[in-house]
Amino acid sequence: MEQSSSFETTIRHQFDRICQLVLKGEAANYFKHMDYRRKYEVLFSEMSEKEMGNLFTMDDYETEHHLFQVLGYDIEVRDTLIAEALKNLSEKKRTVILLSYFMEMSDADIAKKMNLVRSTIHEHRKRSLIMLKSILEDSTDEKKV
């Protein structure tokens, strides 16, 4: 099929025009997009700590907490590591630790509640802390290995 040269010239002009328009239009789109981003997007590095804090929420599930029942109190322990360590203690020692550190009761108050002498409570607490320390150290060592 023979096509006239004027037809070919027309096509060449059309093609050239289309290409130029496409490039110009795409560049315009790009700059529009950049303007949009400048207007609505903020760099993380330029945000204040408070703005960053508003960006996320942490899910809080009660099933993930460890519940200990001591002398009628329900005590929630959120840290799994500590909860596991507490479970390794004897009941009396656990009670003392929970009451003194999670309920913030004084040794004398705990002694009254448990019908024991204050110094016994103190002794329990001291030994429990040492035991807890070694348990926690063991478990973190295991994690490292």
Next chain:
Amino acid sequence: MRKKCKKENLLPYHTIKAASNGNVEAINEVLRHYEGYIVSLSTRRFFDESGNLHYCVDETLRRRLETKLITKILDFKIA
């Protein structure tokens, strides 16, 4: 005078035809033909800290323009 110059700047018909049919060589030739225009469109002005003016080719924009041009070449139908 200007018209003549423009005419010489047009791509030959067979290249256009081959490019719109997906011939890689022809598409590359079209890209080469518009390379100058693409670069001039993607050249952006930058100011550094001391306020000096720099011209710099935005590579992202250059790539984007090339890609767009290729898709449009392939869309081109010779009526």
